[in-house]
Amino acid sequence: MELFEESKIRLSFDGRGEFRLLCVSDYHAPEDRDWDERLIRAEEVLLDAVHPDLFMILGDLTHNGALDSRDRLIRYAAAIAGPMEARGIPWAHVPGNHDREEGIPTEVFGAHPHCLSVRGPADLPGYGTYLLPVYPSDGGDEPALLLWAFDSHRGGVWGWECGIPEPWEFRSQTTGFDHGGGVLHRQALWYWQTDRRIEETFGHRIPGVMLMHIPLTEHRLIPTNPSLTGMTGELEESCGIPSVNPGLFAAAYERGDILAVVAGHDHINTFAGRYMGIELSEDGSLGYDVYGSDHLRGGRLLTFRENDVRAFASEHVYLKNCPGAADFLFREGHDD
Amino acid sequence: MTELHFEGECRILLLHSARLTPETVEETSARLGAMIASASPDLVILDGDTISSPAADPRALLDAFLVPLSGLPWTYTFGDGEYKCGTDPRALDRIFSSVPGCIVGERAEGIDGITNAVIPMIAEGTVQFLIRLFDTHRETTGYERDYGSPGRSRLPYPLYSHHYMDGVRFCQTAWFDEDHARRSKEAGHALRELFVFHTPTPEHAEIPLNQAACRFDGVFREDSRCQTVNGGIGCAAAESRDVSAILCGHEETNDYFGTWAGMTLGVLPALACGAWLVTTDGTALSIRRIRN
Numbered sequence: 001m002e003l004f005e006e007s008k009i010r011l012s013f014d015g016r017g018e019f020r021l022l023c024v025s026d027y028h029a030p031e032d033r034d035w036d037e038r039l040i041r042a043e044e045v046l047l048d049a050v051h052p053d054l055f056m057i058l059g060d061l062t063h064n065g066a067l068d069s070r071d072r073l074i075r076y077a078a079a080i081a082g083p084m085e086a087r088g089i090p091w092a093h094v095p096g097n098h099d100r101e102e103g104i105p106t107e108v109f110g111a112h113p114h115c116l117s118v119r120g121p122a123d124l125p126g127y128g129t130y131l132l133p134v135y136p137s138d139g140g141d142e143p144a145l146l147l148w149a150f151d152s153h154r155g156g157v158w159g160w161e162c163g164i165p166e167p168w169e170f171r172s173q174t175t176g177f178d179h180g181g182g183v184l185h186r187q188a189l190w191y192w193q194t195d196r197r198i199e200e201t202f203g204h205r206i207p208g209v210m211l212m213h214i215p216l217t218e219h220r221l222i223p224t225n226p227s228l229t230g231m232t233g234e235l236e237e238s239c240g241i242p243s244v245n246p247g248l249f250a251a252a253y254e255r256g257d258i259l260a261v262v263a264g265h266d267h268i269n270t271f272a273g274r275y276m277g278i279e280l281s282e283d284g285s286l287g288y289d290v291y292g293s294d295h296l297r298g299g300r301l302l303t304f305r306e307n308d309v310r311a312f313a314s315e316h317v318y319l320k321n322c323p324g325a326a327d328f329l330f331r332e333g334h335d336d
Numbered sequence: 337m338t339e340l341h342f343e344g345e346c347r348i349l350l351l352h353s354a355r356l357t358p359e360t361v362e363e364t365s366a367r368l369g370a371m372i373a374s375a376s377p378d379l380v381i382l383d384g385d386t387i388s389s390p391a392a393d394p395r396a397l398l399d400a401f402l403v404p405l406s407g408l409p410w411t412y413t414f415g416d417g418e419y420k421c422g423t424d425p426r427a428l429d430r431i432f433s434s435v436p437g438c439i440v441g442e443r444a445e446g447i448d449g450i451t452n453a454v455i456p457m458i459a460e461g462t463v464q465f466l467i468r469l470f471d472t473h474r475e476t477t478g479y480e481r482d483y484g485s486p487g488r489s490r491l492p493y494p495l496y497s498h499h500y501m502d503g504v505r506f507c508q509t510a511w512f513d514e515d516h517a518r519r520s521k522e523a524g525h526a527l528r529e530l531f532v533f534h535t536p537t538p539e540h541a542e543i544p545l546n547q548a549a550c551r552f553d554g555v556f557r558e559d560s561r562c563q564t565v566n567g568g569i570g571c572a573a574a575e576s577r578d579v580s581a582i583l584c585g586h587e588e589t590n591d592y593f594g595t596w597a598g599m600t601l602g603v604l605p606a607l608a609c610g611a612w613l614v615t616t617d618g619t620a621l622s623i624r625r626i627r628n
Binding site: 161184 | 480483484505507510513538539542545549550565566567569570571572574577596597598
């Protein structure tokens with residue numbers, strides 16, 4: 001089996017030895033029209049301000065029942081793809097819990113020339129658990145950075161995987177949630193085994209970043225320990241973490257090559273902090289047709305330098321601070 | 337010896353925290369003898385902290401403690417006590433495994449810990465189920481020492497009241513995933529498993545907090561002292577659908593079990609408070625409390 005799926009675009013560090021990964025999430029397609037023009041403008045403003053090498057949408061592109069036909073889905077996908085396609089910027093996505101409720105096929109997005117989203121290994125459940133290698137600027141064939149994308153499913157999928165008849169009336173008292181989705185253990189094992197094969201192939205471990213919609217249970221440790229974790233950014237709602245822990249954080253810690261885990265799902269959290277050497281962050285929401293905050297809208301930008309990938313820079317890029325945002329930034333009414 | 341033959345249902349006497357010392361070993365051994373007389377087990381499992389304080393002659397302590405076994409098969413896994421007692425844990429492992437009647441099992445190679453092992457349980461010539469033992473390492477510092485680097489922080493885990501606790505790590509979970517798949521493939525069917533280890537998982541801590549949903553049975557007297565960084569063994573076991581129960585020790589006065597994701601999760605009491613007789617054919621499982 002090939003280590004890396006063939007990709008239509010080869011991601012690499014640029015001529016300055018830099019790779020800029022911009023993560024956004026939670027678009028939540030509108031119910032009363034094909035798309036929201038403000039979202040498209042927000043994408044354009046962010047892209048022009050940041051010039052990312054990869055624009056990564058971390059789930060909930062759609063919303064329950066909002067896209068009631070395949071034609072409408074295709075029009076919506078084309079609209080949100082437009083700014084990246086027009087600029088020739090590679091982009092990708094992972095499904096969110098609302099995308100899974102819609103059953104959105106990855107191919108609808110992957111059909112766009114600059115979209116790198118794939119379903120990933122056939123033996124993994126879901127619509128998108130895959131690996132994107134980022135190569136060095138000199139054209140070498142050994143990746144300098146690995147981007148691990150995970151489908152974090154929707155509520156009930158884990159129970160179904162385990163053969164638990166619904167409803168499973170378990171509500172985690174330590175996390176405060178019933179089972180609202182999350183990465184499965186099978187996917188954590190996929191990361192573990194694939195990462196080991198990569199190490200065997202290249203003779204050393206390659207640093208990486210994990211990208212997903214629903215945060216890890218460990219994300220909650222950042223705002224509950226803001227000083228110890230060096231937390232930056234905002235926490236304006238509790239972390240919507242899974243009630244069941246697949247061990248993915250432990251796997252990342254033991255492998256020692258994961259630098260950061262970026263998640264979406266919580267629309268008004270933009271925090272980042274370090275737990276056990278790994279940066280855990282949430283990227284807020286970019287969407288206008290769901291609860292959110294104009295004040296926090298934006299994305300998480302990770303900037304890697306080729307000569308020291310581990311010393312990456314991380315910041316939440318606020319849309320309100322980007323050139324050209326002022327004319328459309330504020331929605332009618334108030335933050336909800 | 338790596339496997340155990342039994343007939344009908346298998347009766348397993350499960351106990352932890354014997355905490356042997358020269359001063360108490362005679363009394364503790366008598367307690368074990370009474371339990372064996374009451375339970376008539378096919379196998380005795382010492383689930384950690386059998387020796388947890390400095391001992392000049394661990395072998396003499398074990399010999400004295402295990403007199404009531406009179407040839408009964410037994411096995412063991414290490415708790416944090418074995419790592420803190422002052423005797424090199426690998427030397428201690430050699431001492432344990434050389435005591436007559438010990439079933440060491442098929443040891444895992446190349447992963448963290450010493451006492452990771454599988455014991456095939458055989459009846460009518462075929463493997464009926466597997467007992468899988470995990471090493472849960474030292475109570476503090478071990479995980480960070482093995483994987484940490486400068487700048488890696490160690491935090492109190494605010495979801496629980498205790499300080500940092502090691503447990504079944506992800507590398508051990510992956511060992512289960514891969515070893516279970518291989519054995520099941522070789523057997524031609526999914527093999528049932530019973531997990532036994534010392535430090536409970538975070539999922540164990542949910543049982544007393546979800547008493548109705550988890551059909552809690554027992555007593556919950558002290559805060560959970562479960563693992564801090566979740567190594568995913570509970571989730572892996574549930575997703576496999578092949579694990580009947582995960583039975584742990586570590587806590588002194590708690591004595592409970594319940595159902596979680598189709599499995600039984602249990603925390604048995606320290607030997608000073610009692611032990612459990614687990615009766616199983618690999619699928620159906622019952623727990624009987626043996627009081628002192």
